[in-house]
Amino acid sequence: MGGKDRFTRSQLHKNDDKKGVERMGTTMDKVVSLAKNRGFIFPGSEIYGGLANTWDYGPLGVELKNNVKKAWWKKFVQESPYNVGLDAAILMNPKTWEASGHLTNFNDPMIDCKKCKSRFRADKLIESNIPADQIPGPVDGLDFQTMQQLIEEHKIKCPECGAHDFTPIRQFNLMFKTYQGVTESKKDEIYLRPETAQGIFVNFKNVQRAMRKKIPFGIGQVGKSFRNEITPGNFTFRTREFEQLELEFFCKPGTEKEWFQYWRTFGFDWLKSLNIKEENLRLRDHEQEELPHYSDATTDMEYLFPFGWGELSSLSSRTDYDLRRHMEISGQDLQYIDQNANERFIPYVIEPSLGADRVTLAFLTDAYEEEKIDEKDSRTVLRFHPALAPYKACVLPLSKKLGKEARDIYGKLASHWMVDYDETGSIGKRYRRQDEIGTPFCITYDFDSKDDGKVTVRDRDTMDQIRLPIEELSDYLSEKITF
RNA sequence: GCGGGUGUAGUUUAGUGGUAAAACAAGAGCCUUCCAAGCUCUGGUCGUGGGUUCGAUUCCCAUCACCCGCUCCA
Numbered sequence: 232m233g234g235k236d237r238f239t240r241s242q243l244h245k246n247d248d249k250k251g252v253e254r255m256g257t258t259m260d261k262v263v264s265l266a267k268n269r270g271f272i273f274p275g276s277e278i279y280g281g282l283a284n285t286w287d288y289g290p291l292g293v294e295l296k297n298n299v300k301k302a303w304w305k306k307f308v309q310e311s312p313y314n315v316g317l318d319a320a321i322l323m324n325p326k327t328w329e330a331s332g333h334l335t336n337f338n339d340p341m342i343d344c345k346k347c348k349s350r351f352r353a354d355k356l357i358e359s360n361i362p363a364d365q366i367p368g369p370v371d372g373l374d375f376q377t378m379q380q381l382i383e384e385h386k387i388k389c390p391e392c393g394a395h396d397f398t399p400i401r402q403f404n405l406m407f408k409t410y411q412g413v414t415e416s417k418k419d420e421i422y423l424r425p426e427t428a429q430g431i432f433v434n435f436k437n438v439q440r441a442m443r444k445k446i447p448f449g450i451g452q453v454g455k456s457f458r459n460e461i462t463p464g465n466f467t468f469r470t471r472e473f474e475q476l477e478l479e480f481f482c483k484p485g486t487e488k489e490w491f492q493y494w495r496t497f498g499f500d501w502l503k504s505l506n507i508k509e510e511n512l513r514l515r516d517h518e519q520e521e522l523p524h525y526s527d528a529t530t531d532m533e534y535l536f537p538f539g540w541g542e543l544s545s546l547s548s549r550t551d552y553d554l555r556r557h558m559e560i561s562g563q564d565l566q567y568i569d570q571n572a573n574e575r576f577i578p579y580v581i582e583p584s585l586g587a588d589r590v591t592l593a594f595l596t597d598a599y600e601e602e603k604i605d606e607k608d609s610r611t612v613l614r615f616h617p618a619l620a621p622y623k624a625c626v627l628p629l630s631k632k633l634g635k636e637a638r639d640i641y642g643k644l645a646s647h648w649m650v651d652y653d654e655t656g657s658i659g660k661r662y663r664r665q666d667e668i669g670t671p672f673c674i675t676y677d678f679d680s681k682d683d684g685k686v687t688v689r690d691r692d693t694m695d696q697i698r699l700p701i702e703e704l705s706d707y708l709s710e711k712i713t714f
Numbered sequence: 715g716c717g718g719g720u721g722u723a724g725u726u727u728a729g730u731g732g733u734a735a736a737a738c739a740a741g742a743g744c745c746u747u748c749c750a751a752g753c754u755c756u757g758g759u760c761g762u763g764g765g766u767u768c769g770a771u772u773c774c775c776a777u778c779a780c781c782c783g784c785u786c787c788a
Binding site for chain 1: 715716724725726739740741742746747748749750778780781782784785786787
């Protein structure tokens, strides 16, 4: 619906020129189009004309995303000697957001120039136009009235057109509000969580005690978060409802730098181990002035999307900011007691979190390839790591007459993995269909199979075929798929 | 929210003041013994509502949605 202009090439070029980024081969509109056609990602609420920037994961998309989440959980929780899991509620006591700073810092003061209609952040405007010594305190701590006064007193001009004719400052709250209980009265106002991290922090003591964890240890959680972004966009890259792969790692103050390095490498290796192309990845350390208020070091892991470099993860060293704030607001003691050293301290936190939808999109984009086979033949193929592929295999009878036997094989494999079955069209066409959804193996049952008990296994990437006894299929696939 | 643009089949695109076309994709059938073969059949109240008109998908208005830019971010 109305997708005609979505990521057209001219717009991409415009975007690319601006960011000085070029990514040959894959364009976003092709990925979006394949995603919709093949059941990966559909526009949300489409029959009602859609709802801005909502996307629904289709049958293949949910497999892909679930596989991403599983692969993350496996490496960050299951196989980690340090970490345990959690699934906290989306709705939390509003005091949580007072402690986390979201109630104050998620309120962006926006101001519009009435003359040229440009929009600015009032705090940035003040920062860049008024000498620091004439500003009463840090800019992000000022209330709106003070900001308004400063802009008036210093006759700040619009950076675009030079006029001094601004609208009043308006507040953009990035948190989704809702109401607990059936009456919409003010006191029942609560928020959908803008990050999963706080669910972990408020459970720090519970988890530590219940699991008898010693520092250092981490708590991982996968879940949805909600932010009223002013400008979402770029397909599933920035949406108002999104899923996070969150890990909060608690360590002793003084050891945070080495753990920062540890998780920095760990996260990067995780992506590489799932076959993401290294040339499309980069780590970007934040400059001091770029750092968020809660962090003393931050490194973004970025992926080169067709629309430019985009942040997949923000590894951040959060000091004791979060637990300290929760101690202040809740009045509870969240200090860790080290019995051996007879010490008591607020742990420092390293947060190597990823955006689940972003990582999924990166894997999808990275896997996409239009391969030229010869002069007049080409194919579209998604080269997913087998652990991420929605279907691990597809069973194909060479002829419909062999359907019964092929279905038996399908049934056996389906008890282990997501497996597809297809008997329509020529064998070549069916291979191409599976290439396009990234199925790593196609298993063809032919006229000899009944006699020799063997089938052909065709590899997605090399298109090579081997012949294998039917009873060895499970072991063969199992070995290839393991992550 | 502001500014600009766009809405025709699953996708990409034609087209017209007299109720729409192509390619690819999809489904059914015939055929087909390992890499997109072929043949036959199947699809749309032209985003929604209103107006102008004998008549609108085409003109006008509104509305909704999407895309691009700005501010934001995992």
